[in-house]
Amino acid sequence: MSAAQQYYTVEQIADLLDLHVKTVRGYVRDGRLPATRVGRQYRISREDLEAFTGTPVAPASTPRGPRADVSSIVQVDGADRHTADRLANAVMATVLGRHGGTGADAGGRLRVETVFDEDRNSLKFVVLGDLDTTADLLKVLDALIGGTQ
Template identity: 55%
Template structure:
């Protein structure tokens, strides 16, 4: 990745400071800079550290994911089919939303249905509420 560099004047504009103030920060070594000829250049990372902004991997959009297990028992085969169809049919999200991953397992001998839901906390919570409502109806 190419490092981005700013002049003292650009940093002053970005921070709403006077150019002399920024030069003072550089001279006092409060703001790291590289001298190029008679001018200073401040890297984007140094400016971010100076202002307290995040840099590196923490600065990118975070990926937050949750895993949930829902076990429903006893439940007969017909009710399991209806519930599973309704839950899986509800998974279409808005375009651009990260999809939920849902797996199901059914143990017919025990009459036990399990949903394994993996995805964003918000979408997972919405699906768990739906499952709660649907279980009351089957």
């Protein structure tokens, strides 16, 4: 597929521009981002995306071999609401700092969700990401939890 014939899904555009999918759909519906409807989905051409952003779009990279991801759940028992909020905020700040920062690890893939069960005083972190970024976050989490004991 040549660069002139490359099309993106709304989800891919959202990922490339670090926007929410609903925001990109809104741009398409408003006519600010031209798109072609294919069935029930939109496709955006590379040229239209470049015109929308005003900058050239780097071609999508092809995988260079095996890629490993981590899915893990960290359960913290005995955490009251205050401790759970403090830990969750610290972890989320770490995640946002990595994705919003300019350091070498800013490009790592990482997603974190938290669940607090007040009846059991239990906090769970659901961590999904690449190996290095997840390992770094788990080290931070270990240090944070060690400070609560």
